[in-house]
Amino acid sequence: MKYMALIYDAPVSRPDPTPGTPEFAAMMEPWEKLTQIYIDAGIMGGGEALMPVETATSVRVRGGKTETMDGPFAETKEQLGGFYILDCKDLDEALHYAAMIPVAETGTIEVRPVMDLG
Amino acid sequence: MGAPDNNLVAATLRMDRGRLMAALIARLGDFQLAEDCLQDAVEAALIHWGRSGVPDNPQAWLLRVAQRKAIDRFRRDARSRAYAAELAALEREDDAMAVPHDIPDHRLRLIFTCCHPALERKTRVALTLRTLGGLTTDEIARAFLDKPATMAQRLSRARKKIQTAAIPFTIPDDANLPERVSSVLTVIYLIFNEGYAATEGDAQLRVDLCEEALFLARLMWQLCPDDAEVAGLLALILLTHARRAARMDDTGGYVPLKAQDRGIWDRAAIEEGRGLVEWALAQGRVGRFQLQAAIAALHGEAASAAATDWRQIVALYRLLARMSPEPVVRLNLALARAEVDGAGQALADVDHLEDALSAYQPFHAARAELLARLDHLGEAELAYARAISLTQVRSEQAFLRGQLALVQKKRPSSRLGRSPTGR
Incomplete structure (x- = not known):
């Protein structure tokens, strides 16, 4: 069964380090380790990190009219920063792996089953 | 002709719903499907037991019919290919089941599912009571002071989440065990309370639910033999349950602890409970169930109320x-x-507790007794009247009315007082 682990955290004020620098490598290290753990466990179904919420645009259609807005859907302290797709046997296993995400210690990971349309 | 058997079907379900549900979920791997098939089997029982008499082993009959209903559903279902393995196993099993047999006990797995922290706390209790305790949705709604429709919705949402989020039907691994055990213990405790002080109808005691809680507590103790709180809960249930015969008089009236005949307390249960309390407290990880059990043990070993x-x-x-x-x-x-x-x-x-407990019957009963002891008879009358209005259990109402009558006898100014010799 596939689960999506949605990674919510409060955005940091300082800019992310530039790719190629030792600081960037240090930031990425726990994430690369985690991804490797998921691959080794055979549960890695994909995942992406998202650019900060300042880059978000929301769009909706009301009465046939498209409304475009600057910003994320919900203006809250914690924002969606990325996600993993985890292919696990049950919720206990998914929660076990989701709890390893570094952000779990500062933010919150929402775990939701992915709808099976097959 | 069907009416008396309705009661028998209901009684069978009350006792064995948990065992049947657990066996069905283990076999079918689907909580809602198990629920639906058991419901189908119950409807079949209402027809057949009235017509052809009650089978020798009603539980085995219900399980077999429920599994056949599952076979029918799998065969009908367009997705049945996904269930081919289950279907084949069910068909093989059906023949073997013609011979009466003990139903395997998967209730512990089921209780871990029902008490999973991914479910809201209130939902865990409600689902366990419904699934393992066999309470009706109405009874659970009453215990929570909810509308039956609201409770039914809560239960069906819970089953749906168990299925769609794949909350497992297993005993948790060691890392998760302490948190999960604690959640289960709270639920078992609440089931015992439900049996001990029934919210419904006539009987002060609902022995089946108390026994159910005792059984589950024993299972938990087998699984977690190092856990002092598990021992504490088992001890608490044993020590409280040991007094069951003395809690009711010959006419079914409620007898308070102080007035109970200690000669008919279950000594073996008290001794077992005391042993567990001693072991648990010696582990140095005190918890609330151990403390409550220690209190119950002190009552259990006192020769009289005065000697406590x-x-x-x-x-x-x-x-x-x-x-x-x-x-x-x-x-x-x-x-x-x-x-x-x-x-x-x-x-x-x-x-001081008035604000928090103004809707709690034992609060008013206790207050009434204290007021009567202090000879504040007018206030005692009012408090008893309030307590009576707050209980639906007839034996409790009768007991409280008796206490009220005693106060009224002592109080000459009372309009209802019958005593001509009041001071």
Whole structure:
């Protein structure tokens, strides 16, 4: 069964380090380790990190009219920063792996089953 | 002709719903499907048992029919290919089941599912009561002061989440066990309470639910033999359940602890409970169930109400109140203090709890008793009347009416007082 682990955290004020620098490598290290753990466990179904919420645009259609807005859907302290797709046997296993995400210690990971349309 | 069998079907379900549900979920791997198939089997029982008589083993009959209903559903279902393995196993099993057999007990797995932390706390209790305790949705709604429709919705949402989020039907691994055990213990405790002080109808005791809680507590103790709180809960249930025969008189009336015939307490259960308490407290990881069990043990070993070690009971209640400062615990602390520091002190303590417990029957009954002891008879009458209005259990109502009559007899000014010799 596939689960999506949605990674919510409060955005940091300082800019992310530039790719190629030792600081960037240090930031990425726990994430690369985690991804490797998921691959080794055979549960890695994909995942992406998202650019900060300042880059978000929301769009909706009301009465046939498209409304475009600057910003994320919900203006809250914690924002969606990325996600993993985890292919696990049950919720206990998914929660076990989701709890390893570094952000779990500062933010919150929402775990939701992915709808099976097959 | 079907009417008496409706009762028998209901009685069978009350006793064995959990066992049947667990067996079905283990076989079908689907909570809602198990629920639906058991419901189909119950409807079949209502027809067949009325027509052809009750089978020798009603539980095995229900399980077999429920599994056949599952076979029918799998065959009908367009997705049945996904269930081919289950279907084949069910068909093989059906023949074997013609011979009566013991239903395998998967209730512990089921209770871990029902008590999973991914479910809301109130939902865990409700689902366990419905699935393992076999309470009706109406009874659970009443226990929570909810509307039956609201409770039914809560239960069906829970089953849906278990299925769609794949909450497992297993005993948790070691890393998760302590948290999961604690959640289960709370639920078992609430089931025992439900049996001990039934919210419905006539009987003070619902022995089946108490036995159910005792059974589940024993299973938990087998699984977690190093856990002091598991031992504490089992001890608490044993020690409380040991008094069951004395809690009711010959006419089904409620008998309070002080007036009980201690000669008919279950000594073997008390001894087992005491042994567990001693072992648990020696582990040095005190918890609320151990403290409550220690209090029950002190009652259990006292030769009479007067010979009870109230000072130690007060000390234990103080520890308990520090650990879980709930109003009901503070009420019990106040009542224990009445035996040590007098009814006046206890009444002052009890009155502080008015806001928190104004809808709680035992609060008013306790207050009435203290007021009567202090000869505040008019106030005692009012408090008894309030207590009577708050219980639906007839034996409790009868007991409280008896107490009220005693107060009225002592009080000449009461319009209802019958005593011509009042002071």
